[in-house]
Amino acid sequence: MSLPFILIASVTLLAAAAAMSLRNLVHCALALTVTFAGLAALYLNLDAQFAGFAQILVYVGAVAILIVFAILLTRSGDTPNQAILAPGWIYGIAISALVFTALGWAVLNSSALPKPAAPAPEATVKNIGEWLMSKYVLPLEVIGLLLTAAMIGAVIIALREMKTKMEGDRP
Amino acid sequence: MLGEQIVKGMAVTARNFFGSYVSKERLTTVQYPEERLVPKENTRQFPFLVYDGDNWEKGLRCVACQICEKECPPKCIYIVKSKDKKPDYKGQPQLYPLTFDIDISVCMSCSICVEVCPFESIKMDTEFELSTDDRFEGLLLHKQELAKPNAHYHKVHAQDAKDSDAVLAAETAKAEAKAKAAAEAKAKAAATPAAPPPTPAG
Amino acid sequence: MSDRIQQVIEAFKHLSLVDKLDQFFVVLKQLVLAGVPEGWQPLVSGLLSVALVLGVFPGVFALITVIERKGLGRIQNRYGPNRVGIPFTKIRLCGFGQFIPDGIKSLTKEDIVPYAADHAVHFLAPIVMLIPVLLAYAVLPFGRNMTIADYDAGLLFFFAVGGAVEVSVFMAGWSSHNKYSLLGAMRAIAQMVSYEIPLILSAVTVVMIVGSLKLTDIVAHQSDYTCGIAHWYVFTPWGLAGCLLFFIAALAESNRCPFDLPEAESEIIAGYFTEYSGFKFALFFLGEYLGMFAIIGLGITLFLGGWTSPVSFLTWIPSYVWFLAKLVAIVFVFIWIRGTLPRLRMDQLMNLAWKFMLPLALINILVAGVWHFMGHDWQRWLVCGAIISGAYIGLGRGLMQNQKLGKRTYRFAE
Known part of the structure; x- marks a missing residue:
């Protein structure tokens, strides 16, 4: 793990945590934008220029704008007085754990993983x-x-x- | 066709752009501190006090009647009456203003003071470059700054000054005639005591 | 270390006079780099390039603000600013010193933040605006061998960072907690999203012909001469259409008249930066102009041959001079347009983008394909020209017919 990776990854994770936990929806959307930008930086760090630029173009330029537009058009930007967690958060955690397990299992058992020595295309x-x-x-x-x-x-x-x-x- | 009128419009603005460098008549701007427009006859900015003769203190027409002070809509005039009387330009003993201040930061140039003044004493000036870095004292004009000779009035508003002089001359003449009539009547009364009292002229 | 400096100087001595002028800044940078230790070279190189961009383009911005005010003045038969010259002297320089007091004024003004504003977002918005705009300069070739970061996907990089400007516009408009700001931001985002599509599609034609997203490759493809005239893409049917579409969309992307609805001062005060003052306002102003220069620079690179000269007998003029000259010329055309056209209405704006420019850009992509596959035949000029002009006339007619002009009716007046 190099220093740039640690920096970018921590910024991305922090922004993602902020996107989940901030009270103001627009702040959440902006934090999500930072997460997208951090992901793009990770791609660039891996020398995947096209994926990185496309990530910025599509996610920061279009998806983030779409999200804030949707927030602004459907409700006012004022802070709602409700709990951060939805009532059924236990189910949410269960489902996300399930999805994570499935994804992890798929990745660990895929044929692409066991030969990391192959030269990057x-x-x-x-x-x-x-x-x-x-x-x-x-x-x-x-x-x-x-x-x-x-x-x-x-x-x-x-x-x-x-x-x-x-x-x-x-x- | 789409875009045709845009090209035409661009041609018009291009003609204006280059034309302004070629012909000076296009440019209507007067470059102010160097060039100045001749002020219009009716230009009026802020009031001043007219005096006759050479001495601004003695020749001041103002008799501190305070009509302008009372009529001024934004109340920018401040007058303190004198206790004693001084002979005015006609030689009659009159009150005079001890203090006469106009706050031109308040004055709205309505010239109501000019209209109500019965002594042709307050008039409008054309001076407009009065900006100062002291917005309190610098814009509060005192008696001495306000007093300007009749010649100045003739310079800025020639026709009005002539009219005002005529009014004053008529009044002086009337007063003199009255004094004369009074003197004659007195002389007559001395000669024939049974004569009726003289009727006031006018 | 001194060996390397010697090498650079030797190499410079062998260049011809024209090349010496042309490569002066490149060699200067190599000279500085030869003087620093090996490990520090990437950092110093980056800092030098950034310093150049930060020095040159705000300088151009300062001059352009004066040129804009003077040009608009002349178009309206006024003088424009013609007083301020060199400070403390009587030299007036036709008013070209005006930017100094302007800058001092806007930088020393009080910075007012509305009480109800979202302070963090309000503070960040101008910064988020300026960073992507400055990043966009990284891929532009300002001259021969003068590109800061010559990415393979340079064009994509440019459009990607350009997309981040919209986020800052939204941040500024939303955080001010002001209805005019929010309206301005909504208008700006709607306009930028709409015009980004014709902008990118018109640039795609060049990518199709060149076969690369690398901006230096695109310039290299345009640097040949036939009969003394350069092979700029603007001199081809698809290139002309693409160039016009690109610059119209660029005009809209940089929020300039006649597409200045986001900051329409007669309707919504100043749009998304209504609540900004002092330094932050200056940053927005700077960001807007630098964004305009960047997008014009990209247009020059794509269609007007980048830093190459239009005719072969003028190639002795240094490449960076050509780039800046083209930039200033296009900016002047933008000022001219600003002085001519009135502001569009919102529905006209959207109609122009979606019903005229987008179909024309798509047809233009088709034409670029036809141009590519017809080879070097002279007939391709006829075919491509016919398709483009036919599409232009047809779409233009359609746009005009759907206008439904009628007598204006007033609901409340009368």
Whole structure:
């Protein structure tokens, strides 16, 4: 463990803890943004430039903004007077422990793990682009289709709302 | 076509940009401290006190009647009446202001004081460069700073000054005529004691 | 140690005069680096580069503020600032000393924080604004061999750090606890998110043609000359369309007129930095202009040949001079646009982004593909030009037809 890794990891973990425990939702969202940025720094620390930059572009630039927009549009930014923990927190902990166990088991038993001696593949931007367009073209297209469907759905929902609102306006 | 009008607009602004370097007529700005506009005839800024003759203390027209002090909407005039009387420019004994202060940080240049003054004594000046670094004493004008000769009034508002001089001359003439009539009547009364008392003129 | 210095000086002596001028700063840096111990070299190198960026671009910013005020003044037939020159002398320099009192004023003003503000976030917002903007300069090639960090994914890096600006805008708007700030922040984020898409898509065409995200590669691909004219991408049909789209989107990304809805002073005071004063306001102001310079610098790199000269007989002018000259020229066009166009309405803004620029950018990507696969044929000029102009006219007509202009009706007046 090198010094940069320790620094980045501690900042990321602290921000993640803050995102869970702060009272003000907008503060939580901002702490989550710091977590995303910390993850990006970890990727960059591992020399994965594309993943790191894409993480910043997508998570800091888009997802974080989406989250704060959602918070602002659905409720006021004032601090709510309720407990940090939801009433059913025991179930939450049980489920997250279950998920963690499953993930850990999958990682420990995967075929990729036992041979760490293999040379790291050249994950340059060019290679990633070529793989996305050749070897992994099907997953890419499926994801694209899914996103398009989601977008069309969003547009349709917005359209219907507008129509009913306009009808309601009429006397 | 989309964007056509944008190009036209850009051409207009470009013409203005380059034109302002070529022709001086385009630039309407007057570069103030070096260049100045000639003030308009009706320019008025803050009041001053007119005096006749050379001595500002003796020639002051103001008789401390305090009408302006009472009429001033923002109450920026402060007058202290004298206890004794002094002969004014006509030689009549009159009261005079011991103190006459105008706070021009309060004054709103309405010139109501000018309109109500029966002695043609307070008038509006055109001086506007009165900024100072002392916002209390520097903007409180005292009697001496306020007193300006009639010649100054003629300089800043020639027509108004002429009118005001005419009014004063008419009043003086009237007063003289009255004095004369009174003197004559006195002489007559001395000659013929049975004569009726003289009717006041005007 | 002195051997290395000797080597650098020897190498410099062998350069021609043009190269000596061009590489002066590069050699200067090598000279300093040769003087420090081996282990300290990366740190010193980074500090030198950062010092250069921090010295040059705020300096350009200071000059541009004066040029902007003077230019806008001339467009409106006024003089603009023409008094302040060198302090304590009578030399006026046509008012180009104006930035000194401006800077002193904004840095010495009282820093007022609203009582209801979220103090920590309010304090952090201008810093979060300035850091990504300055980071973006890391990948820009300012001149030959003058790139601070020449990443393989340089273009991606630029757009990634640009995305972080939105977070700071939100922080500023939300933490001020002021409805105008929040409205301004909402407007700014909506606008930035909308215009980021045509911005990136118009840059994608260049990436397709060059086949690299590395900005120095992109400049190298544009540095050839035919008949004395450079191979800038703006001189191709897809490049021209991409360049125009890019700079329109850049105008919107830097919140400048006619896209200045986020800080529309006649509607919402100053938008998201309404509640900022003094030093923090100066930081926002600086961040906004530096962001504009960075995005213009990227546009220059992508479409206007970076630091290369437009005609081959002017190649003796040093590369960094070309870069700065292009930067100032584009900024001047931005000022010219600011002096000409009125502010858009919110629906017009969104219509322009989603109904005109986005389809045109997508068609432009198609055109770039056609251009690539038609080889060096002269017909590709005709085909690509026809597709682009057809799309432009068609989309423009569509945008104009959907306007539904009618007589304005007043609900409360009259």
